[in-house]
Amino acid sequence: MNTENHIESGAPLDFIRAIVADDLKSGKHRQVVTRFPPEPNGFLHIGHAKSICLNFGIAGENDSVCHLRFDDTNPSKESTEYVEAIQRDVRWLGFDWGEHLYYASDYFDRLHDYAVQLIRMGKAYVCHLNADQIREQRGTLTEPGQNSPFRERSVEENLELFARMRAGELPEGSCVLRAKIDMASPNIIMRDPVLYRIIHTSHHRTGDKWCIYPMYDFTHCLSDMIEGITHSLCTLEFKNNRALYDWVLDTLNTPCHPRQIEFARLNINYTVMSKRKLLQMVNEGQVSGWDDPRMLTISGLRRRGYTPASIRAFCDTIGIGRKESWIDMGVLENAVREDLNETAPRVLGVLRPLKVVITNYPEDLVEEFEGQNHPKKPEMGARTLPFCREVYIEADDFLEEPPKKFFRLAPGREVRLRYAYLITCREVIKNEKGEVVELRCTYDPASRGGTAPDGRKVKGTIHWVSARHAVAAEIRLYDRLFTVEHPDTDKERDFKEFLNPNSLEILCGCMLEPSLAGATVEDRFQFERQGYFCLDARDSALEKPVFNRIVTLRDTWARIAEE
Ligand code: ATP
Ligand code: MG
Numbered sequence: 001m002n003t004e005n006h007i008e009s010g011a012p013l014d015f016i017r018a019i020v021a022d023d024l025k026s027g028k029h030r031q032v033v034t035r036f037p038p039e040p041n042g043f044l045h046i047g048h049a050k051s052i053c054l055n056f057g058i059a060g061e062n063d064s065v066c067h068l069r070f071d072d073t074n075p076s077k078e079s080t081e082y083v084e085a086i087q088r089d090v091r092w093l094g095f096d097w098g099e100h101l102y103y104a105s106d107y108f109d110r111l112h113d114y115a116v117q118l119i120r121m122g123k124a125y126v127c128h129l130n131a132d133q134i135r136e137q138r139g140t141l142t143e144p145g146q147n148s149p150f151r152e153r154s155v156e157e158n159l160e161l162f163a164r165m166r167a168g169e170l171p172e173g174s175c176v177l178r179a180k181i182d183m184a185s186p187n188i189i190m191r192d193p194v195l196y197r198i199i200h201t202s203h204h205r206t207g208d209k210w211c212i213y214p215m216y217d218f219t220h221c222l223s224d225m226i227e228g229i230t231h232s233l234c235t236l237e238f239k240n241n242r243a244l245y246d247w248v249l250d251t252l253n254t255p256c257h258p259r260q261i262e263f264a265r266l267n268i269n270y271t272v273m274s275k276r277k278l279l280q281m282v283n284e285g286q287v288s289g290w291d292d293p294r295m296l297t298i299s300g301l302r303r304r305g306y307t308p309a310s311i312r313a314f315c316d317t318i319g320i321g322r323k324e325s326w327i328d329m330g331v332l333e334n335a336v337r338e339d340l341n342e343t344a345p346r347v348l349g350v351l352r353p354l355k356v357v358i359t360n361y362p363e364d365l366v367e368e369f370e371g372q373n374h375p376k377k378p379e380m381g382a383r384t385l386p387f388c389r390e391v392y393i394e395a396d397d398f399l400e401e402p403p404k405k406f407f408r409l410a411p412g413r414e415v416r417l418r419y420a421y422l423i424t425c426r427e428v429i430k431n432e433k434g435e436v437v438e439l440r441c442t443y444d445p446a447s448r449g450g451t452a453p454d455g456r457k458v459k460g461t462i463h464w465v466s467a468r469h470a471v472a473a474e475i476r477l478y479d480r481l482f483t484v485e486h487p488d489t490d491k492e493r494d495f496k497e498f499l500n501p502n503s504l505e506i507l508c509g510c511m512l513e514p515s516l517a518g519a520t521v522e523d524r525f526q527f528e529r530q531g532y533f534c535l536d537a538r539d540s541a542l543e544k545p546v547f548n549r550i551v552t553l554r555d556t557w558a559r560i561a562e563e
Contacts, residue, residue, distance in 0.1 A: 014320035016261055020058055020231060029230045034059050035067040035102075036090070037220065040082035040204075041074065042275030043290040044089045044298045046311070046332065050266040053315035055233055056095040067227055068097040071220065072105045073213050075203040083204070085290070089298035094308045100227075104219050105205045107226055111214045112166070114222055114252055115177060115195060119158045123251055124195060125151055126161040128175045137183075138191050144184035145191045151180060165198055168211045172198045177212075181247060189240045190247070193217055221245040224258040232258045235265040236324065264321045269485040270329045271296050272495050277488065286499060287481075291538070293548050294481045294503050296332075304478065305524055305534035305550030310339040329480060333551050340524055340532045340550065345373040345380060348418065348463045349512040349527035349547075351475055353392035355467065358423060360442045361389040366468070369419040369449070371513075383515045387420050390467035392511040394529075397462040398439060400428060407460035409439070415460040418528065422447040422458055463528050470511040473545040476536065477505040516545070524550065 013021060023029045034055040038048060059066035068090060072078050090097070104111075118124035127150045129137065139145030162177055164170055177196035185191055195218040200211050221244075224232045232245075242260045249257045267273065278295060281287045290297050293304035301311065314335035318327050348371070367387045374380040393409070402410040409415050414424040427440035446453040450461070479502055487498040516525070524534045532550040540546040 015322060016054065016231070016233060016263060016320055017058060017061075019259075019261065020062065023230070024062065032058060032062050032064050032230045033067065033228055034064075034231055034233060035069050035224065035227065035229050037069045037071045037223075038086050039071045039074070039077075040079065040086060041077040042082060042279050043085050045273055045275070045278065046268065046296040046298070046301065046314075047266040047273045049093060049298060049311050050315050050318070051233070051235075052090055052093055052095060053312055054263070054320055056090075056097075058231070060095075065098060065100055066095070067100040067102055067229070069102040069223060069227070070104065071216070071223075072103055072203070072205065073216065073219050074199070075201045075213065076199060078204055080204050085299065089302075092302060092308060093298065093311060102223070102227060103205060104214075104223050105203060107219075107223055108206060108210055108214070110226065111219060111222055112212075114248075115214070115218070116159065116162065117252060118179065118195075119162060119177075120155060121251070122155060123180050124177055125153060125158050125180055126165065126175050127151070127178045127192075130173060134176075134194070138188060139183070141188070145188075147183050148178070148192065151192070162196075165196070165212050166210075168200070170198060172200050174198065179218075179244075179247070181244075187240055187243050189217070189244050193244055217241055217244045218248060221248045221258070221260075222252075222254075225249055225254045225256055228256055229258040232260045234260060234262055236262045236322075237265070238262055262322075264324050266318065267324065267326050268296065268329055268332060269326055270480040270482050270487075272482070272488045274488070277495060281496070284496075286496060293476070293536070294478050303537050303548070305532065305548055306336050307339050307343075307524070310336040313339060326485075330555050333555065337532070337551050337553070337555075340526065344524045344526045344532055346371070346375070346528055347383075347513050347516060347525045348385065348465055349473075349475075349510065349516070349525075349530060349533070350392045350394050350463065350465050350470075351477075351507055351510050351527075351530055352395040353465075353509065353511045354395040354398060354436065355438045356391050356393050356423070356464070357438065357440050358389050358391070358443050359426070359440050360445075363389060365389070366466075367420075371419050383513075385419060385513055386466045386469045387417075388466050388468045391417065391464040392467055392470060393417075393439075393462055393464050395436075397460075398425070398436065400436065408462055409460070413460075414458050415462055416447075416450045416458050417464045418450065418461050420448075420450060420464070421445075422450065422452055465511045465513050467511070469514045471514055471517045471545065473510045473512050473516070473547055475507045475510045475533070475547045475549065477507065477549045479503045479505075510547075512545075512547075519545070526553075529553070 020032050036052050036055045056066040127148045137146045176194045178192045178194050181190045183191045194215055196212045199213050202208050239262045245260050291299035291303045314332050368384040370382045371385050372382050398409040409425050411425050416422050421443040423441040423443045425439055425441050429438040431437050481503050482498045483500045484498045488495040519535050521535050521537045527533050531552040533547045536546040536548050
């Protein structure tokens, strides 16, 4: 869909798309070029998906390109593992950067030359204050900063010192290169910001070639400029950095000057979004890895069973705004629910099995019933469900003393086994602890398919699986990772204090209909009455399938909130 189609479809343009459309219309740009600039210091999360959908979306709508650029300027935190994971995740989301894969580290030589140029212009200097001193002398919102004692040294001296920084002659932390702007600027970012620091660490791409690394604010604008980016979209916390972005490009009088535009980052409740915190949970073992199905990383959502389409639809729903806001976790869950409601075949699976013996059903008989794969989509076909004398039903579909509105199985009660027969509970078998372990029922042979021949009303319909044919599986049920809406906004308490101890429930010995023996990792199913499920890509094995519950059929948290 290009921007004009966007208008025709009636959807109003967000403010960034409106700017892009104006710039194309006015002829300011003949083509737009955007970029997605992750730092390879962790896996991508759902917040990044918002930025990916925006940047690649705008490019796609305008027959244009979006670059994937790794912002790899801090070798102490970055790695090739992350570079690869990020590419995999962007591709999986459905986006393609074509030949436009770049690394800020590709520009280290040019960035260095630009820094030298600033020194020659008298616009940058080597400063020996340490990080604390720089902070102390920076001033506050109400007070100007103080000039560094090294601010007025000569161009020659600066060139020599910078060369020594580069040559590895100076230890880490001994000095930095700073821009010479204005220590009294009302914008604190403009008070002689650091452009380069010394880090004696091997870089995952440039090895030991460099021991000075450029800061984000110096790297980003120049990388955008080098690549001919037209619209550099970033989140609101960079609003004050825009002045520096523009200062660097203006001062160096570069041939092109991209426009930085800020939008509101995605915040979702009941989770944490920062890579630093996600990494902490991975390292401390609170989750099983970056792809733990409870994590809102792209790889976690993927393993959980989310579809790329559902994540893109979610990003579309939340839109692009200029003000910070919180999105309810239920909105994300609903996006995958709506997608799978259309596309996932229905199957029968029993999570907590209770055995039912149908005493008047012949020992050796096996009948087959046909189950529709989708109630509203006959084109999705049907599969056969074998039926025999012993079946499993869901343990909580039976109650010995049913309350008023319970229409499922109880002593003497008749229910419908979905697609199969009406059965009546005749006898309840218990173990020595008094727990119900088996039911003896009879079936009405005349009710084949589930309708009574005499038209008698049977209210309850329950799902079941033939004991002889069932596929045994492990099922993992997930809940939100945190018990409170904003786990990381309390300054006094660590976000991990709010971890939900019940966020993972593992059920063993679940019984699934035999068609699920052929499931692949890409398949997603609706287990009737239980939610949407998929095979776990990491732990599932042929002899022992493991299914993840992607999402429940209804928003149970919304109900809790109402109560
Ligand atoms: P985090 O704060 O989670 O560590 P980051 O901003 O440091 O994320 P980057 O790798 O620098 O991570 O982000 C790459 C791009 O994704 C940036 O343009 C950034 O603005 C954008 N981005 C990161 N988090 C969000 C978010 N929650 N919502 C929207 N965009 C985001
Ligand atoms: Mg960042």
